[in-house]
Amino acid sequence: xxxxxxxxxxxxxxxxxxxxxxVHLMRSPKTARRxxxxxxxxxxxxxxxxxxxxxxxxxxxxxxxxxxxLGLALxxxxxxxxxxxxxxxxxxxxxxxxxxxxxxxxxxxxIFDYAVKAGGTHLSxxxxxxxxxxxxxxxxxxxxxxxxTGKLSGHVPGKPITFPGARLVNVxxxxxxxxxxxxxxxxxxxxWFMVLGxxxxxxxxxxxxxxxxxxxxxxVVSLLNAFTGLAVAFAGFVIDNQVLIIAGALVGAxxxxxxxxxxxxxxxxxxxxLAGGFGTGDSATNSTATEVPVNVKxxxxxxxxxxxxxxxxxxxxxxxxxxxxxxxxxxxxxxxLLTDNGINVNYAIHPVAGRMPGHMNVLLAxxxxxxxxxxxxxxxxxxxxxTDVSLVIGANDVTNPLARESGNAISGMPILDVxxxxxxxxxxxxxxTGYAGVQNPLFSMDNTQMxxxxxxxxxxxxxxxxxxxxxx
Amino acid sequence: MSQELYTNLAIFVMSLLVxxxxxxxxxxxxxxxxxSGANAIHGVVVVGAFVIAxxxxxxxxxxxxxxxxxxxxxxxxxxxxxxxRMLGMFNRPKKSASxxxxxx
Numbered sequence: 001x002x003x004x005x006x007x008x009x010x011x012x013x014x015x016x017x018x019x020x021x022x023v024h025l026m027r028s029p030k031t032a033r034r035x036x037x038x039x040x041x042x043x044x045x046x047x048x049x050x051x052x053x054x055x056x057x058x059x060x061x062x063x064x065x066x067x068x069x070l071g072l073a074l075x076x077x078x079x080x081x082x083x084x085x086x087x088x089x090x091x092x093x094x095x096x097x098x099x100x101x102x103x104x105x106x107x108x109x110x111i112f113d114y115a116v117k118a119g120g121t122h123l124s125x126x127x128x129x130x131x132x133x134x135x136x137x138x139x140x141x142x143x144x145x146x147x148x149t150g151k152l153s154g155h156v157p158g159k160p161i162t163f164p165g166a167r168l169v170n171v172x173x174x175x176x177x178x179x180x181x182x183x184x185x186x187x188x189x190x191x192w193f194m195v196l197g198x199x200x201x202x203x204x205x206x207x208x209x210x211x212x213x214x215x216x217x218x219x220v221v222s223l224l225n226a227f228t229g230l231a232v233a234f235a236g237f238v239i240d241n242q243v244l245i246i247a248g249a250l251v252g253a254x255x256x257x258x259x260x261x262x263x264x265x266x267x268x269x270x271x272x273x274l275a276g277g278f279g280t281g282d283s284a285t286n287s288t289a290t291e292v293p294v295n296v297k298x299x300x301x302x303x304x305x306x307x308x309x310x311x312x313x314x315x316x317x318x319x320x321x322x323x324x325x326x327x328x329x330x331x332x333x334x335x336x337l338l339t340d341n342g343i344n345v346n347y348a349i350h351p352v353a354g355r356m357p358g359h360m361n362v363l364l365a366x367x368x369x370x371x372x373x374x375x376x377x378x379x380x381x382x383x384x385x386x387t388d389v390s391l392v393i394g395a396n397d398v399t400n401p402l403a404r405e406s407g408n409a410i411s412g413m414p415i416l417d418v419x420x421x422x423x424x425x426x427x428x429x430x431x432x433t434g435y436a437g438v439q440n441p442l443f444s445m446d447n448t449q450m451x452x453x454x455x456x457x458x459x460x461x462x463x464x465x466x467x468x469x470x471x472x
Numbered sequence: 473m474s475q476e477l478y479t480n481l482a483i484f485v486m487s488l489l490v491x492x493x494x495x496x497x498x499x500x501x502x503x504x505x506x507x508s509g510a511n512a513i514h515g516v517v518v519v520g521a522f523v524i525a526x527x528x529x530x531x532x533x534x535x536x537x538x539x540x541x542x543x544x545x546x547x548x549x550x551x552x553x554x555x556x557r558m559l560g561m562f563n564r565p566k567k568s569a570s571x572x573x574x575x576x
Contacts, residue, residue: 075545083553253491
């Protein structure tokens with residue numbers, strides 16, 4: 001080991017420790033930001049070290065510097081600009097986009113190292129196997145994450161996309177990947193073997209993601225995130241760089257656990273999600289009402305304003321509809337109006353409210369909702385009995401009392417016990433069912449009133465009427 | 473099996489185990505930021521982009537090196553920035569919540 005490689009190995013080790021401790025700190029809200037910062041410090045160290053290494057080795061050409069610096073500069077500019085400007089409602093698709101390019105970069109490294117040795121070299125399995133895994137997994141996450149980004153942002157229809165013979169095409173693609181794998185490992189190098197594997201894996205990524213409904217996308221994004229981690233780890237094998245192996249494996253394992261927890265919180269299994277074709281995620285905006293339950297009482301913004309102005313304890317239950325309508329500013333304004341007048345306001349946040357687990361907290365924090373007003377499910381459920389008015393905004397399945405009974409699509413799902421509060425007001429665009437496709441008996445209960453409106457507009461009307469009653 | 477491969481494999485397996493261990497039970501509030509933070513960490517692939525750029529010596533390899541550097545830089549720079557923005561929102565100075573505490 002030369003002095004330089006020794007120093008480099010130690011620096012990479014420190015940087016790897018930064019990632020592990022960083023992830024550890026991110027498990028608690030108090031230390032999470034420091035954790036991310038520590039992980040960024042580790043990244044900075046690794047980059048500094050590789051710059052020193054390639055300068056010291058002196059192999060890089062002038063053109064090499066130019067393309068490297070140009071690529072990095074454009075990438076940093078684009079990534080930071082998007083990350084700074086993105087509205088908090090669009091974070092899921094941006095993370096998915098960043099994941100796609102990460103997988104793409106890992107695949108590029110495998111492609112490069114295989115192509116460099118192309119032209120009939122006999123490779124050892126120790127080299128060809130990691131290259132193969134890197135290119136294939138990287139290719140799948142690249143195309144799969146781009147489709148996920150498109151579905152989350154609405155550029156690709158959110159509903160499951162299937163076509164006749166999809167199963168057969170899937171089988172053919174898997175065969176193509178296996179053939180490419182055999183060619184790359186068994187035979188002397190030939191660039192076309194790798195091109196076959198790359199194209200097949202890109203197609204596989206598309207076919208894997210297209211049939212999955214938009215509402216399941218967060219879990220898919222998390223799964224693809226774990227995949228990218230593995231691709232990066234294999235890229236580390238290819239170029240014999242331990243910091244890539246450690247960080248990649250760390251993300252691969254951590255991402256897998258996170259995926260399982262997310263799927264669990266949504267009462268779905270990862271296998272079911274990948275089988276596809278279930279939730280459309282668009283049902284919140286789909287106003288074709290199916291068999292409207294009887295006894296639904298409609299109410300007006302004026303009446304809701306009156307109820308709120310004379311309540312003592314108000315619980316706000318935000319859901320997907322609030323995130324979709326981007327009504328978080330309005331809800332925060334209403335809550336502030338009420339708290340300023342001595343009314344006790346809290347938010348009941350279901351683990352999967354919003355577009356992905358924890359997303360609702362981010363949205364509300366963005367509009368300055370105090371952290372201690374956001375009640376997690378268990379705490380909120382103990383408060384509903386003393387709640388005068390529960391204001392359900394664009395949430396459906398997470399409040400459905402049918403979950404307590406057996407024999408339906410949402411049986412056993414943890415829910416918010418909204419029905420236990422003295423009065424319930426539901427702001428919703430229509431009577432359409434939620435993502436699970438189950439009617440919600442909450443809407444036809446005696447103490448429930450429905451206000452059919454877009455969350456943003458409805459809340460603006462309610463704010464106006466509440467102000468009138470408070471000022472009387 | 474070569475010594476180098478064995479060492480790398482051991483590192484890989486141990487890191488997987490550390491990943492499983494360090495991740496157990498995340499509060500749902502932090503799942504989205506955590507996913508984004510993990511996403512930023514695999515941006516370490518940028519180190520690999522430097523390595524291939526140093527070996528590139530013909531136009532096709534320069535193109536690959538450029539693509540690798542661009543993709544990896546978007547991942548790492550964007551990933552850390554957006555994660556920090558999300559987490560920063562949890563740390564804002566809180567308004568007084570004394571009334572609520574009295575009611576408990």
